[in-house]
Amino acid sequence: MLVDMDYFYVACEELRNPQVKDRATIVGSDPKKGEGRGVVMTCNYVARKFGIHSGMPISMAYRLKPDALYLPMDYDYYESVSKGIMERIRRFAERFEQVSIDEAFIDVSDRLEGWDGAMDYAREVQKDVLESTGIKCSVGIGPNKLIAKMACEKAKPNGIGMVRPQEVKGFLSGSEIGELYGIGAKTAQRLKKLGYGTVDQLSKASSMVLADQFGATFGAELKAFANGIDEREVTGNYDVKSIGREFTFEKDTDSVEQVEDVIRRLSNDLIKDVAKRQVYFKTVTLKLRYFDFTEHLHSRTVRVTDSVGTVIDAAQELYAQNADRTKKIRKIGVRVSGFVSYRGQKKFAISG
DNA sequence: TCTGGGGTCCTAGGACCC
């Protein structure tokens, strides 16, 4: 089963502010009277009626619904709500895997006798999460992660979707190629050009062509997914691999002082997470997005450390050595990775 | 309409080591 919260960030806001419920509400960047540069993170179903959806530029949302309630992201708060939800969900199975702040897989194979009890079991999960946290969720049930995920997507909001093994083929042949997990806009377009415009066509595609076009790993995965085959296990939690922060300027800039100032701020912010997770890092990466949306990464391996000074120095040097000074910068990111365990302790496992 | 911020994984070339 995949358990996925409905319009999660806005649902969290609704918990502490009941008036959110009946109003078109959007969590995301500040719209600044239509001049804002960010996007919609999440919106509720009232807002969706006006054509607003997540990922949409906030300026466009503002044009569609200027009198909606616009709220800034409060990630710490959402994380605390998420923690409570995940604790409830994990009690429904031995194997539990959180995949993001608002969704988790549970392997319930040995808690059920066949498929008949699965719908009731999913209803219990929904009821438990709602009664203990006040958050509504949708559940997808399938023979593997891929199908559970897709079934959940089609069941939203507050629904349950179940696809039995014998129903997988029919379920997939009624799906768009882009609905398959892992196929985004670029891959969908390439597949269409190759003559694999539907899931059915992809399921019978030449393995050789796919391997040639997309590489051995992804090529094989594409075909397997199109056939409803997914061997990935529901595993426990994994170690975090990198920690980063990004910032988009209100106006594109070519000021060295501004850039260096942002690098300092991002580094100071990110290092708190590094300390919280009790890791040392050895690689610093600077990300630059220019006015024209071209993006470049520059990274450097340093001696193993947890010092913010090292992050700042490395990032500023990477900027000095690599930045294209003829182009204004839109966004800067700083990220650290290559973690090493701390004082003999195991690396800190991510759980939220 | 004009595009965020947090991440993950894969590929590929070059340096380097044995």
Added chain:
DNA sequence: TCTGGGGTCCTAGGACCC
């Protein structure tokens, strides 16, 4: 004088997901 095969690490780019 010209040269193999196995492996790891580093750097950069790209696609994708929520």
